[in-house]
Amino acid sequence: MRVKRTYKLSTEAVETVRALAERKAVAATQDGVVEIAIRELARRVRDAGDAERWAQAAIDPEFGAEAEQLARGFGLDDRAAWPG
Numbered sequence: 319m320r321v322k323r324t325y326k327l328s329t330e331a332v333e334t335v336r337a338l339a340e341r342k343a344v345a346a347t348q349d350g351v352v353e354i355a356i357r358e359l360a361r362r363v364r365d366a367g368d369a370e371r372w373a374q375a376a377i378d379p380e381f382g383a384e385a386e387q388l389a390r391g392f393g394l395d396d397r398a399a400w401p402g
Contacts, residue, residue: 335348335351335352336348338351339351
């Protein structure tokens with residue numbers, strides 16, 4: 319489903335979207351360029367959140383202990399599954 323919206327963008331943003339659609343062939347349409355940009359921004363925000371959670375986990379003693387226990391329990395199986 320497509321929804322029509324109107325946004326006020328800077329001239330530079332409009333020109334960049336136009337150039338990406340027409341000259342760089344990033345997407346078939348200007349709407350396509352905007353959709354790609356939105357997905358990429360959402361991915362970056364999601365990745366930053368994941369990185370923050372992993373950073374917190376790295377300093378969490380309970381998480382560290384659980385990860386160590388899992389490594390001991392599955393370490394041989396993991397190594398056997400990877401070609402060496």
